[in-house]
Amino acid sequence: MTTTLPTDSSARLPGLIRRLTGDEKHAPSAHSTTDVLQVLYDRVLRVTPDTADDPQRDRFLLSKGHGPAAYYAVLAAHGFIPDAWLDDLAGPASRLGHHPDRLLVPGVEIGSGSLGHGLGLAVGTALGLRAQGLLNPRVYVLLGDAELDEGSNHEAIAYAGATGLDSLTAIVVDNSSASHGWAGGIASRFTVNGWTADTVDGRNHEALYAALTGHRPRHPHLVVARTESKG
Template sequence: MTATAHDTAPTAPPGAADPPFGYDDLPALMARMTGADKHAPAADSLTDALWVLHQDVLRLDPARPDAEDRDRFLLSRGHGPMSYYAVLAARGFLDPAVLDGFGTFDSPLGHHPDRTLVPGVEISSGSLGHGLPIGVGTALGLRARGLAEQRVWVMVGDAELDEGSNHEALEFAGAYGLDSLHLVVVDNSSATWGDSRSRAERITAAGWSLAEADGRDHADLRRAYTLPHPGRPHAVLARVEPKHAR
């Protein structure tokens, strides 16, 4: 089987500028978001996986957040989105000053991201189990429109795989060979059912390509994100320290 456009590392879209901040700026950007109900440990578990995706993989242009030729990134595990907002600010989608109002009445930055208020956000999320089914529909929609170069990336937490809707989506995507669809499972040992090994076996049994990575190692994440997977959707199981250890 020949390789497809989904098997190679992407280039930035035309017109994309260098980001105003780097990875080392993320702690200071996150520190600007204060208040209750922050889900800080859960947010922190996503930071490195989000950064490497935005920095090295996703074809997105903050000057054209709704461009048809963009990749689609869906943060399914939308509770505790501070690291997501920090990455969006670092990449130029948000004015960092907006971070100061996080969670307040008139702020666009809620405790769950809102696609109608935040540039770069594809779905309003937070109800666990929705993102991967929406990702399947998005991949099918792009295929129907003849947009073969655009990839769909969905990020979930390991506990989201307790939701049955995700397993239906895994089966469907594998059976239909949706090779534009990518899943990142950030595993901080929060799931009620199963463990990392059983989750990996479940994903591959559904017909997906799978890579495992250290969720704090940027080079390892990039390797896992960009592995060839012709004719199959691709998943990355990114392990980080257990939630109770932070």
């Protein structure tokens, strides 16, 4: 299959995000997921609009469906959706809502919004690919630190770790928004269950790239991407 050549969407993203939000004041970094998504789609994921239905593609599942502006902008920057779709977010005829719907948006692997569903779906996706001998695709799933409050995540964390599901990478964007925090750190919840983990600056593209490609054999991998607190 065709793989994604490294591309750089930095020049286009600010304008695309502005089309979605109408917000002239804030930089793209106002969105905690922007940098992770940019590095994933520019440099890591082997998926293009032409291979969006190819069984051999990498999967990216946005579990944290809230605030998908950066996600839609990155999808537009990479040609999955027309730029014009960004101008009518959540309008009556829009295919883009405040939470993404996989049946409405090309390139979107799961519909999400209710927190705590993406990781279980990602585990099932990784298992389904393995069962069909599709050993090249990797499954990435992005969560938020507050999303980890949902207990369903911990079912998936324990099981994926115990079974060494090594085609799975979870990314937790940590902007310190969990009401009760995570004493002892987020990564420890995963590593105690057998995951490998890298905790990096969620704005540093080189560090993100190294972490997002830093998985090891026989273990699912976690990337904690720290960004500034929501405040």
